[in-house]
Amino acid sequence: MHVSGSLRVPGDKSISHRALMLSALADGDSRVRGLLPSADVRSTATVLRALGVPLADVTVDEIIIRGVGRGGLRAPAEELDCGNSGTTTRLMAGVLAACPFTSLVTGDGSLSKRPMQRVAKPLQAMGAAFDFTRGDGLPMTIRGGKLRGLTWFSETASAQVKSAILLAGLVADVPVEVHEPAATRDHTERMLRGRGVDVRSEGNTITLLPAGRLDAADITVPGDPSSATFFASLAALASGGAMEIQHVCINPSRAGAFQVLVRMGVALVYENIRPDGGEPVADLVVSPKRLDGTKIEPHEIPSLIDELPMLACVAARAVGETRVTGAAELRVKESDRIATTVNNLQAIGVDAEELPDGFLVRGSEKPLRGRIVTQGDHRIAMAFGILGAVPGNVIDVDDRDCVNVSYPGFWSDLARVTR
Numbered sequence: 113m114h115v116s117g118s119l120r121v122p123g124d125k126s127i128s129h130r131a132l133m134l135s136a137l138a139d140g141d142s143r144v145r146g147l148l149p150s151a152d153v154r155s156t157a158t159v160l161r162a163l164g165v166p167l168a169d170v171t172v173d174e175i176i177i178r179g180v181g182r183g184g185l186r187a188p189a190e191e192l193d194c195g196n197s198g199t200t201t202r203l204m205a206g207v208l209a210a211c212p213f214t215s216l217v218t219g220d221g222s223l224s225k226r227p228m229q230r231v232a233k234p235l236q237a238m239g240a241a242f243d244f245t246r247g248d249g250l251p252m253t254i255r256g257g258k259l260r261g262l263t264w265f266s267e268t269a270s271a272q273v274k275s276a277i278l279l280a281g282l283v284a285d286v287p288v289e290v291h292e293p294a295a296t297r298d299h300t301e302r303m304l305r306g307r308g309v310d311v312r313s314e315g316n317t318i319t320l321l322p323a324g325r326l327d328a329a330d331i332t333v334p335g336d337p338s339s340a341t342f343f344a345s346l347a348a349l350a351s352g353g354a355m356e357i358q359h360v361c362i363n364p365s366r367a368g369a370f371q372v373l374v375r376m377g378v379a380l381v382y383e384n385i386r387p388d389g390g391e392p393v394a395d396l397v398v399s400p401k402r403l404d405g406t407k408i409e410p411h412e413i414p415s416l417i418d419e420l421p422m423l424a425c426v427a428a429r430a431v432g433e434t435r436v437t438g439a440a441e442l443r444v445k446e447s448d449r450i451a452t453t454v455n456n457l458q459a460i461g462v463d464a465e466e467l468p469d470g471f472l473v474r475g476s477e478k479p480l481r482g483r484i485v486t487q488g489d490h491r492i493a494m495a496f497g498i499l500g501a502v503p504g505n506v507i508d509v510d511d512r513d514c515v516n517v518s519y520p521g522f523w524s525d526l527a528r529v530t531r
């Protein structure tokens with residue numbers, strides 16, 4: 113298979129959620145271009161509408177959001193259904209903790225199994241009340257109100273936990289300080305600074321000082337590096353040619369998978385590097401070379417956590433072994449991604465093994481055949497979709513529609529570039 117031509121992947125999911133939330137809470141009108149039109153982002157829009165934010169259709173290319181101000185959200189008349197979206201749930205928990213009303217937060221079957229105490233604990237320490245009827249997961253009731261400042265030593269390297277605390281501090285107008293065990297994606301910090309808020313980062317400590325303001329802003333959402341990784345991997349698995357992926361966010365806190373692909377031997381270069389919307393952006397040019405197995409170390413994990421299923425599929429075609437450790441967080445994503453990835457690799461004939469906090473994959477050139485059980489997990493569907501597009505492999509994905517969570521046009525983009 114030769115690759116050629118160029119592709120523009122949809123807007124970044126993490127930045128899209130934050131663009132909606134911060135624009136809704138700002139004073140004045142914000143213009144947002146290139147929002148990701150996916151199910152997860154629609155969940156954030158639905159929740160904000162239920163809180164009284166006048167949001168139009170968020171699937172259009174450019175929208176204007178009339179902010180209600182940090183004190184302008186009103187008590188919801190119904191439960192806040194976050195669908196499949198962990199980012200909606202955890203970031204909005206921070207906002208709701210600082211609002212003077214009660215909210216009931218719910219989600220789908222997968223989201224309801226994911227841990228929420230990690231955000232409840234710091235927000236309770238700030239003065240909000242949380243009730244769980246089913247242990248650590250949704251549904252969760254948040255009784256918000258006046259909060260006090262917080263210094264928090266986070267046990268998990270999680271941008272969602274960090275962001276929940278920063279947003280609580282922002283809405284409550286109190287200082288917060290978060291110490292992370294490892295640096296995580298810093299979109300919230302960048303976007304708050306872009307709106308006039310005093311947020312400082314020193315090593316893995318992030319401090320927000322009461323701002324008294326949150327400005328409206330015009331932003332363009334860059335292409336999602338997690339989505340770009342699927343097509344960079346397709347090019348890596350090809351036998352020749354080159355593919356360009358345009359306007360991709362290359363924020364270092366998100367670009368770990370690109371570095372791993374380069375380490376495995378792929379020719380991947382950034383062209384036309386420029387800033388856009390407070391983020392570094394580039395066009396990626398990717399072409400295949402011999403692939404070698406690699407070690408993905410614990411310190412790299414936060415920068416490529418969502419890309420590990422795809423990297424595992426690339427490793428299935430590399431020479432030698434690929435070993436991933438320090439990635440226990442994968443077990444609490446949209447599915448247990450260690451089990452889902454390894455079980456599916458084994459089902460199509462790959463030599464792969466689970467580790468408590470990662471996995472081993474031994475690559476080969478043999479044709480891979482079988483059926484993938486996605487567990488409704490969008491990234492599993494796309495990773496194996498890419499591996500299945502490699503000539504000689506015949507891979508059937510049980511639930512193709514789950515890609516709508518983050519990349520609704522995935523299958524048509526894949527069909528177009530492999531035609």
Ligand code: S3P
Binds near residue numbers: 269271273
């Ligand atoms: C995200 C943070 C990460 C990531 C998720 C999006 C975000 O989760 O896996 O897809 O937008 O902040 P954790 O914060 O749980 O690591």
